[in-house]
Amino acid sequence: MVSKNQIKLITSLQHKKFRTEHQLFIAEGVKVIQELLASNFVLEHLFETEAIFEQVSISQKTVIKEADMKRITALSSASSCLAIFKIPSPTKIDTKGLIVALDDIRDPGNLGTIIRLCDWFGVTQLLCSYETVDVYNPKVIQATMGSISRVKINYVDLNDYVLQSSLPVFGTFMDGKNLYKETLPKEAILILGNEANGISASLEKSIKNRIAIPRFGDIQKTESLNVATAAAIFLSEFRRESES
Amino acid sequence: MVSKNQIKLITSLQHKKFRTEHQLFIAEGVKVIQELLASNFVLEHLFETEAIFEQVSISQKTVIKEADMKRITALSSASSCLAIFKIPSPTKIDTKGLIVALDDIRDPGNLGTIIRLCDWFGVTQLLCSYETVDVYNPKVIQATMGSISRVKINYVDLNDYVLQSSLPVFGTFMDGKNLYKETLPKEAILILGNEANGISASLEKSIKNRIAIPRFGDIQKTESLNVATAAAIFLSEFRRESES
Numbered sequence: 001m002v003s004k005n006q007i008k009l010i011t012s013l014q015h016k017k018f019r020t021e022h023q024l025f026i027a028e029g030v031k032v033i034q035e036l037l038a039s040n041f042v043l044e045h046l047f048e049t050e051a052i053f054e055q056v057s058i059s060q061k062t063v064i065k066e067a068d069m070k071r072i073t074a075l076s077s078a079s080s081c082l083a084i085f086k087i088p089s090p091t092k093i094d095t096k097g098l099i100v101a102l103d104d105i106r107d108p109g110n111l112g113t114i115i116r117l118c119d120w121f122g123v124t125q126l127l128c129s130y131e132t133v134d135v136y137n138p139k140v141i142q143a144t145m146g147s148i149s150r151v152k153i154n155y156v157d158l159n160d161y162v163l164q165s166s167l168p169v170f171g172t173f174m175d176g177k178n179l180y181k182e183t184l185p186k187e188a189i190l191i192l193g194n195e196a197n198g199i200s201a202s203l204e205k206s207i208k209n210r211i212a213i214p215r216f217g218d219i220q221k222t223e224s225l226n227v228a229t230a231a232a233i234f235l236s237e238f239r240r241e242s243e244s
Numbered sequence: 245m246v247s248k249n250q251i252k253l254i255t256s257l258q259h260k261k262f263r264t265e266h267q268l269f270i271a272e273g274v275k276v277i278q279e280l281l282a283s284n285f286v287l288e289h290l291f292e293t294e295a296i297f298e299q300v301s302i303s304q305k306t307v308i309k310e311a312d313m314k315r316i317t318a319l320s321s322a323s324s325c326l327a328i329f330k331i332p333s334p335t336k337i338d339t340k341g342l343i344v345a346l347d348d349i350r351d352p353g354n355l356g357t358i359i360r361l362c363d364w365f366g367v368t369q370l371l372c373s374y375e376t377v378d379v380y381n382p383k384v385i386q387a388t389m390g391s392i393s394r395v396k397i398n399y400v401d402l403n404d405y406v407l408q409s410s411l412p413v414f415g416t417f418m419d420g421k422n423l424y425k426e427t428l429p430k431e432a433i434l435i436l437g438n439e440a441n442g443i444s445a446s447l448e449k450s451i452k453n454r455i456a457i458p459r460f461g462d463i464q465k466t467e468s469l470n471v472a473t474a475a476a477i478f479l480s481e482f483r484r485e486s487e488s
Contacts (some may be wrong), residue, residue: 116470120457121460121461122460122461123461213364215364216366217364217365225476229357229360230476232469232473232476232477233476236457236477236480
């Protein structure tokens with residue numbers, strides 16, 4: 001069973017303040033937990049409604065009732081398992097390759113989807129501005145489908161980072177140059193902006209290459225693409241050059 | 245105020261059975277309602293918590309309290325407006341151009357995002373298998389951000405449709421040919437499959453051109469892309485040929 005103190009701790013981890021305090025986060029669902037267990041993440045404790053993960057030692061897991069799972073889950077419908085993992089210490093930022101940088105992405109689903117896209121396209125370094133939603137938010141972890149174990153994520157001052165980097169900087173703007181006609185290098189920083197406001201004015205100043213996805217529909221009416229679907233298209237374009 | 249009968253009707257429209265029975269659907273939020281009002285959709289009635297849509301005649305709208313809006317909304321946090329629209333009669337299917345076909349897409353958010361993508365990339369005809377989530381599901385309407393007013397959507401037997409069409413048929417498969425190396429025609433049917441199982445076996449038989457997005461990350465581990473982000477990449481590739 002789950003003790004009152006455990007319930008209190010686990011539900012508190014839905015909030016960033018307590019994740020930071022305890023240096024712990026929660027992950028739910030077989031697939032996500034499986035991927036995290038197979039990676040460098042360190043398990044603190046596992047709760048399951050039936051025996052699922054044989055590789056986890058008895059001292060590190062508790063079988064609980066479905067009713068108890070419903071009390072600790074952060075999901076609208078509980079899964080069969082919930083794990084508490086340690087938040088890893090930040091690692092050194094990769095300075096080579098294609099680096100994706102997020103300027104104030106607020107929606108957890110968008111961040112999770114972008115992490116999954118980075119994983120698919122072999123982007124191993126993701127940078128987030130301090131205003132970007134916390135990667136250990138349960139909804140982000142959920143949306144990554146476990147790919148968070150293969151993408152390094154660092155929170156930085158993007159303005160400072162971009163200024164000191166020697167990589168070419170590409171920013172995505174509604175009025176940027178036609179993406180399909182630009183030569184996109186293998187190594188670069190690709191910046192995506194906030195869902196409502198795009199890239200912030202202060203960061204915009206440091207961006208030399210402004211790119212956009214051309215619009216084929218009614219130019220007057222179609223407003224914008226969701227940032228995660230836009231990220232899919234930008235990453236595909238950066239990678240296709242090495243393929244075609 | 246909202247009468248008990250109105251509340252009963254409006255909340256019933258969250259279910260396909262009652263949408264079919266009444267031939268009505270609900271839309272929420274200023275942007276979505278604005279786009280639908282500016283299109284061919286026929287308004288049945290509008291509820292708003294303050295005067296927002298001046299163009300709607302007094303007989304067709306009711307100002308209600310926020311507490312009442314909370315009782316009728318299908319969203320987790322209510323907007324300032326909710327409108328009931330008539331479900332339009334099905335129109336003739338376009339047989340030319342780039343047509344997107346969805347084989348059993350279950351997630352409302354995915355369908356909505358794909359409609360928005362079709363709008364962006366100038367795809368005016370979307371076909372859905374009968375098993376695909378209903379386009380008038382409130383969550384779909386929400387995710388389209390109003391672009392549903394610019395994309396024609398028909399529910400059909402995809403097997404029958406594909407067999408009788410003269411357009412080349414492209415299907416998206418994990419083991420398909422490298423998308424970046426294929427010549428993609430301007431006119432085609434592009435089929436996307438179910439979130440978990442992909443394109444159904446019966447439909448697969450009719451597909452000559454099997455395409456896939458190459459994977460750049462760890463081939464052993466990265467499992468798949470979300471169908472909406474995959475749709476973004478496929479549509480971008482089909483359209484870029486006319487641009488670059």
